[in-house]
Amino acid sequence: MLQSQLFCKTKKEAPKEAEAISHKLLSRADFIEQTISGVYRFLPLGLRVLDKIEAVIDIEMLNLGAQKLYLPTLQNKNLWIETGRWDKIDPPLFKLKDRHQKETALGSTHEEEITDVVRKRIKSYQDLPIYLYQIQDKFRNEMRSSGGLLRTREFLMKDLYSFHVSENDQMKFYSEVKEAYFRIFKKCGLKAVTVEASSGTIGGEISHEFMAISENGEDRILICKKCGFGGNIEKVGELEKCPDCKFSLEKKNSIEIGHIFNLGTKYSKKMGANFIDKDGKSKPITMGCYGIGLGRLMATIVEINHDEKGIIWPEEVAPFKVHLIPIENSQKVIKTTEKLYQDLQKAETEVLYDDRNGKSVGEKFADADLIGIPNRVVISERTLLKNCVEIKKRSENKAKLIKLNQIIKNVR
Amino acid sequence: MLQSQLFCKTKKEAPKEAEAISHKLLSRADFIEQTISGVYRFLPLGLRVLDKIEAVIDIEMLNLGAQKLYLPTLQNKNLWIETGRWDKIDPPLFKLKDRHQKETALGSTHEEEITDVVRKRIKSYQDLPIYLYQIQDKFRNEMRSSGGLLRTREFLMKDLYSFHVSENDQMKFYSEVKEAYFRIFKKCGLKAVTVEASSGTIGGEISHEFMAISENGEDRILICKKCGFGGNIEKVGELEKCPDCKFSLEKKNSIEIGHIFNLGTKYSKKMGANFIDKDGKSKPITMGCYGIGLGRLMATIVEINHDEKGIIWPEEVAPFKVHLIPIENSQKVIKTTEKLYQDLQKAETEVLYDDRNGKSVGEKFADADLIGIPNRVVISERTLLKNCVEIKKRSENKAKLIKLNQIIKNVR
Numbered sequence: 001m002l003q004s005q006l007f008c009k010t011k012k013e014a015p016k017e018a019e020a021i022s023h024k025l026l027s028r029a030d031f032i033e034q035t036i037s038g039v040y041r042f043l044p045l046g047l048r049v050l051d052k053i054e055a056v057i058d059i060e061m062l063n064l065g066a067q068k069l070y071l072p073t074l075q076n077k078n079l080w081i082e083t084g085r086w087d088k089i090d091p092p093l094f095k096l097k098d099r100h101q102k103e104t105a106l107g108s109t110h111e112e113e114i115t116d117v118v119r120k121r122i123k124s125y126q127d128l129p130i131y132l133y134q135i136q137d138k139f140r141n142e143m144r145s146s147g148g149l150l151r152t153r154e155f156l157m158k159d160l161y162s163f164h165v166s167e168n169d170q171m172k173f174y175s176e177v178k179e180a181y182f183r184i185f186k187k188c189g190l191k192a193v194t195v196e197a198s199s200g201t202i203g204g205e206i207s208h209e210f211m212a213i214s215e216n217g218e219d220r221i222l223i224c225k226k227c228g229f230g231g232n233i234e235k236v237g238e239l240e241k242c243p244d245c246k247f248s249l250e251k252k253n254s255i256e257i258g259h260i261f262n263l264g265t266k267y268s269k270k271m272g273a274n275f276i277d278k279d280g281k282s283k284p285i286t287m288g289c290y291g292i293g294l295g296r297l298m299a300t301i302v303e304i305n306h307d308e309k310g311i312i313w314p315e316e317v318a319p320f321k322v323h324l325i326p327i328e329n330s331q332k333v334i335k336t337t338e339k340l341y342q343d344l345q346k347a348e349t350e351v352l353y354d355d356r357n358g359k360s361v362g363e364k365f366a367d368a369d370l371i372g373i374p375n376r377v378v379i380s381e382r383t384l385l386k387n388c389v390e391i392k393k394r395s396e397n398k399a400k401l402i403k404l405n406q407i408i409k410n411v412r
Numbered sequence: 413m414l415q416s417q418l419f420c421k422t423k424k425e426a427p428k429e430a431e432a433i434s435h436k437l438l439s440r441a442d443f444i445e446q447t448i449s450g451v452y453r454f455l456p457l458g459l460r461v462l463d464k465i466e467a468v469i470d471i472e473m474l475n476l477g478a479q480k481l482y483l484p485t486l487q488n489k490n491l492w493i494e495t496g497r498w499d500k501i502d503p504p505l506f507k508l509k510d511r512h513q514k515e516t517a518l519g520s521t522h523e524e525e526i527t528d529v530v531r532k533r534i535k536s537y538q539d540l541p542i543y544l545y546q547i548q549d550k551f552r553n554e555m556r557s558s559g560g561l562l563r564t565r566e567f568l569m570k571d572l573y574s575f576h577v578s579e580n581d582q583m584k585f586y587s588e589v590k591e592a593y594f595r596i597f598k599k600c601g602l603k604a605v606t607v608e609a610s611s612g613t614i615g616g617e618i619s620h621e622f623m624a625i626s627e628n629g630e631d632r633i634l635i636c637k638k639c640g641f642g643g644n645i646e647k648v649g650e651l652e653k654c655p656d657c658k659f660s661l662e663k664k665n666s667i668e669i670g671h672i673f674n675l676g677t678k679y680s681k682k683m684g685a686n687f688i689d690k691d692g693k694s695k696p697i698t699m700g701c702y703g704i705g706l707g708r709l710m711a712t713i714v715e716i717n718h719d720e721k722g723i724i725w726p727e728e729v730a731p732f733k734v735h736l737i738p739i740e741n742s743q744k745v746i747k748t749t750e751k752l753y754q755d756l757q758k759a760e761t762e763v764l765y766d767d768r769n770g771k772s773v774g775e776k777f778a779d780a781d782l783i784g785i786p787n788r789v790v791i792s793e794r795t796l797l798k799n800c801v802e803i804k805k806r807s808e809n810k811a812k813l814i815k816l817n818q819i820i821k822n823v824r
Contacts, residue, residue, distance in 0.1 A: 007479050007542055009533045033529070035488045036516065041529060042482040044544075050482065067419050070454040070462065073485070073549060074566050076447045096508035096518075098565070099553050104448065106508075106518075117445070117453060121421045130419055132456075137485060137549065141511050153510070154486050 001320070003354040007044050010367050021216075022302035023148025025311050029370045031319075038145025038153035040295065045371065048319035050156065053294050054135055056187045056316060057158050060180040064173075066131035066160055071113045073137060075105045079112035083270045089201045094141045106139035109202060111267050111289060114161045119273035122285065125165045128275060129173065133160035135294065149299035150218070150255070156294040164286040165277060167264065174206075174262060177290050181210055181258050188297060189305050189314030192257060193223050193230030202289065203266045210258035212300050217255035224249055255300045263287040305395075311372030312394045320352040322411050323373040327361045327380045337379045340389075340407065347408045369394070375411040413732070415766040419456050422779050433628075434714035435560025437723050441782045443731075450557025450565035452707065457783065460731035462568065465706050466547055468599045468728060469570050472592040476585075478543035478572055483525045485549060487517045491524035495682045501613045506553045518551035521614060523679050523701060526573045531685035534697065537577050540687060541585065545572035547706065561711035562630070562667070568706040576698040577689060579676065586618075586674060589702050593622055593670050600709060601717050601726030604669065605635050605642030614701065615678045622670035624712045629667035636661055667712045675699040717807075723784030724806045732764040734823050735785040739773045739792045749791045752801070752819065759820045781806070787823040 014024035015034065026032045031046035042050055061068065075093070080086035086093070086105075093105035107113065114132060122128065138157045145151050160177070164170040178194065185192040190212040197209040211221050211230060222231035224242035231239060231249065242249055267273065268284040277283050298317075305312040315321065322344055326337040337353065344351040352373060354364050368376050378390040383401055391410055392399035402410050426436035427446065438444045443458035454462055473480065487505070492498035498505070498517075505517035519525065526544060534540065550569045557563050572589070576582040590606065597604040602624040609621040623633050623642060634643035636654035643651060643661065654661055679685065680696040689695050710729075717724040727733065734756055738749040749765065756763040764785060766776050780788050788811075790802040795813060803822055804811035814822050 005477070007481075007533070007544060030533075035484060035525070035528075036486065036514075039484045039486045039488075041484060041525070043529070044479040044481050047480055047482045065417070067456040068459055069419075069456050070459045072447060072451045072453060072566050074448065074451045074551070076451075092511070094508055094510070096506055098506070099504070099555055102448075113447070113453070116447075117455070120445075121419070121442075132419060139486070143511055154484050 001352050003352055004356045006352065008371075010370055017146070018148060020147045020150055020299065020303065021306060022150065022299035025302055025306055025370070026148065026299065029311060029372070032149065034148075038142060038151065040149060040152060040154075045319045046298075049298055049313070049317055050294055052317040052319075053188065053297055054158075056184055057135065057292065057294075060184050061133050061158075061160065064131060064160075064176060064180055066133045068134060069117075069132055070134050070136060071107070071110050071117075073107050073139065075107050075113070076116075077103050077105065079116055079271070080105070083112055083267060085112070085201065091140045091142050094139050107136075108138055108140045109289075109291075110134070110136075110159055111161070111202070111263070111287075112271070115267045115271045115273050115287070118161075118163055118285070119268075119271060122163065122273070122275055124276045125278055128285065129162060129164045129169060131160060131162045131173070133158060147218070147299075149295040150303075152295060155296065158292045158294065160290040162288040162290070163273075164288075165275065165283075167262075167286050170262060170286045170288050174260065174288055177260055177288075178208070181260070181290075181292070184292070185210065185212065185257060187314070187316045188301050189317070190257065190300065193221070193228060195221050195230040195232040196235050197232060197259065198234075199261055202261050202263070204261045204263040204288075206262040208260050209256045210260075211254040212257045212304060213252050214254050214300075214304050215252060216303065217253040219254050219256060220251055221254045222249040223252055255303060257297050257300050258290075258292045260290040261288060263289055306372070309366070310370035313372045313374055315374050318372070318374050320350045320373045322349055322351040322375045322377055323368050323371070324351055324353040324377050324379065325361075325364050325368060326354075327364075327378055330381060332384060333379050333381060336384060336389075336404070340377070340379070340404075344408065344411070347412075349408065349411060377407065377411070413764055415764055416768045418764065420783075422782055429558070430560060432559045432562055432711070432715065433718060434562065434711035437714055437718055437782070438560065438711065441723060441784070444561065446560075450554060450563065452561060452564060452566075457731045458710075461710055461725070461729055462706055464729040464731075465600065465709055466570075468596055469547065469704065469706075472596050473545050473570075473572060476543060476572075476588060476592055478545045480546060481529075481544055482546050482548060483519070483522050483529075485519050485551065487519050487525070488528075489515050489517065491528055491683070492517070495524055495679060497524070497613065503552045503554050506551050519548075520550055520552045521701075521703075522546070522548075522571055523573070523614070523675070523699075524683070527679045527683045527685050527699070530573075530575055530697070531680075531683060534575065534685070534687055536688045537690055540697065541574060541576045541581060543572060543574045543585070545570060559630070559711075561707040562715075564707060567708065570704045570706065572702040574700040574702070575685075576700075577687065577695075579674070579698050582674060582698045582700050586672065586700055589672055589700075590620070593672070593702075593704070596704070597622065597624065597669060599726070599728040600713050601729070602669065602712065605633070605640060607633050607642040607644040608647050609644060609671065610646075611673055614673050614675070616673045616675040616700075618674040620672050621668045622672075623666040624669045624716060625664050626666050626712075626716050627664060628715065629665040631666050631668060632663055633666045634661040635664055667715060669709050669712050670702075670704045672702040673700060675701055718784070721778070722782035725784045725786055727786050730784070730786050732762045732785045734761055734763040734787045734789055735780050735783070736763055736765040736789050736791065737773075737776050737780060738766075739776075739790055742793060744796060745791050745793060748796060748801075748816070752789070752791070752816075756820065756823075759824075761820065761823060789819065789823070
């Protein structure tokens with residue numbers, strides 16, 4: 001894309017209310033913008049990253065054998081009355097009345113909806129297991145929302161729900177989801193560990209949070225570098241040695257990026273979601289649920305992948321792969337840049353070409369560092385004498401000279 | 413995909429409340445399900461069609477030079493106060509209060525939001541024109557919602573907004589959008605005409621509706637088969653001759669599938685969205701907006717493309733391209749089917765393979781006709797003797813015998 005056409009106005013200053021570094025950088029680079037407390041717009045660059053994250057998640061969900069659907073925001077109150085959560089869920093539901101004074105609410109999670117979908121369609125053990133997920137807006141009536149995309153009142157969430165004949169079967173799938181989550185987070189440039197967590201008003205016996213390891217996160221956890229153990233201090237106390245391998249534990253302020261739950265039969269019993277088992281008896285379906293907040297994940301990527309100049313996007317979720325910056329206006333430089341621009345597009349490499357007039361080279365470089373595209377390609381007279389351009393990875397300090405015919409290989 | 417794994421339970425009966433044929437068929441084929449009045453779930457087959465429609469729209473938006481973003485549902489009341497629409501828009505907004513008793517509303521359209529986005533970023537005529545769109549949930553507090561996906565209270569909408577230096581420029585783009593819309597509807601298997609429309613509380617001087625021509629639609633329009641003229645009877649009266657070419661007009665009950673508006677400076681003046689023109693003067697930006705409801709479009713496709721047995725999806729938006737149905741259980745038939753299944757997937761053709769046990773051939777055929785995948789491939793001992801399978805287009809009555817090695821060519 002031509003940068004002169006891109007709808008993006010970078011800013012020198014972050015919004016006054018921004019405290020988290022991800023909020024500051026994503027605002028300054030014009031990926032996001034707050035409208036009211038905890039509610040954000042995703043501008044074109046921001047949506048490109050969201051779409052990339054969605055694609056990473058979709059692939060892993062597909063590999064798990066999950067099917068995608070799309071449930072509504074406006075909730076059927078009766079379903080929430082069935083589970084007793086209409087007034088009990090925390091944070092509370094955003095409730096509203098329609099023109100007929102009929103009460104509804106905005107979905108903050110979809111256990112009621114999905115259990116209703118499944119109980120109408122599942123009759124027998126032969127119909128199980130089934131895995132259903134969606135990527136859809138959630139609304140949470142939080143008392144406080146700050147930290148940019150880390151704590152919002154409206155957010156895109158991937159919520160996966162699984163339905164099984166037994167707890168054994170659910171726990172097997174639970175492990176498979178764990179592995180899939182680790183792959184998702186790795187593709188997003190994050191090191192994660194799991195810690196036991198409390199289940200809150202979602203419920204169930206067992207739940208785990210995925211924590212991205214960070215020095216500056218909002219939560220402190222204990223991690224073991226030897227065996228990968230992660231510990232929630234609230235659960236395990238201020239341990240010094242790893243309970244698994246006795247190695248010394250480190251304390252890291254980390255960020256929650258995913259939460260998975262063994263729901264048992266909590267919802268199926270209350271909502272009568274049963275199946276006929278092999279022995280001919282009717283039994284409640286065993287359930288699990290597994291969430292990732294996409295905006296929170298995007299913010300965490302920035303919290304962990306940035307420097308003082310701006311964002312450093314991991315390749316897989318970057319808004320573009322290559323940032324082309326010609327630093328002179330000579331015919332040779334412009335012609336070479338335009339040829340590169342076309343060649344990269346033909347090679348299906350997403351490229352942003354900084355063709356803006358009236359911007360100094362310094363301003364262009366500052367914008368490039370702020371926006372954080374992984375590969376910066378600088379085209380200049382000096383290097384073209386050697387038939388080369390300069391490629392610098394956003395994550396590295398040094399640039400390399402690369403022959404023109406080797407560029408595509410070097411940025412993929 | 414294996415049909416035994418597909419989360420889809422077809423039904424013999426439509427829901428009692430269903431009146432529109434699209435509501436009946438989409439429910440029976442398990443694409444959608446109503447939860448509360450005018451609010452629908454999209455099950456896996458339904459979401460596949462929505463995603464296809466979204467892809468068709470995205471391509472045409474990209475060709476227009478539009479950039480995609482994602483605006484929130486929860487609205488900033490102050491913006492709606494600026495335009496005076498907080499209490500005036502019809503149907504009224506779904507309003508609600510948060511925990512701090514602060515009022516917000518669910519977005520039913522996004523002129524306020526997008527004008528705020530643009531006024532913060534556009535300074536000069538050099539920044540214009542700009543075209544921004546999203547595909548996002550809308551909420552309308554309708555008094556009545558019936559007709560399945562034809563009239564809902566929560567729905568996915570593509571809303572495109574354009575910003576220009578002059579009305580001339582906007583009208584030029586308006587024509588380009590018209591052409592893009594015709595291409596979108598054609599890919600969706602619909603013949604459309606435009607008619608002049610009233611602008612309601614969206615506003616502006618000129619607006620056009622796109623009408624899918626149908627005998628059974630909710631609106632009656634006049635169309636001219638010679639020159640393509642379309643007339644809204646409320647606007648032009650009960651004309652008998654085409655005002656353009658004098659040919660006889662026909663009256664067709666049709667369905668609205670898109671609405672485009674010349675907004676002029678209605679929003680930019682009220683919200684101070686100005687630019688500095690070439691002459692150095694500050695002027696209000698001229699705007700247009702252009703909407704397509706995705707669920708309504710999906711329902712209209714079904715209203716117009718069906719028969720007494722079920723849906724007939726146009727290729728471009730079908731949930732799968734090919735439906736493989738082996739009608740015997742012999743090793744030869746099953747092996748051939750599985751080979752075909754793999755070959756089609758390798759050729760990136762989306763295929764549903766009816767591998768279900770315990771269903772009669774009659775039941776399989778009835779489900780196939782109801783679901784409406786464009787190419788049905790039947791594998792049987794009889795035709796395999798000739799090294800052939802039987803291919804029937806859902807839109808045609810007769811099947812053809814096709815050699816095994818010619819199948820991929822015949823279903824693409």
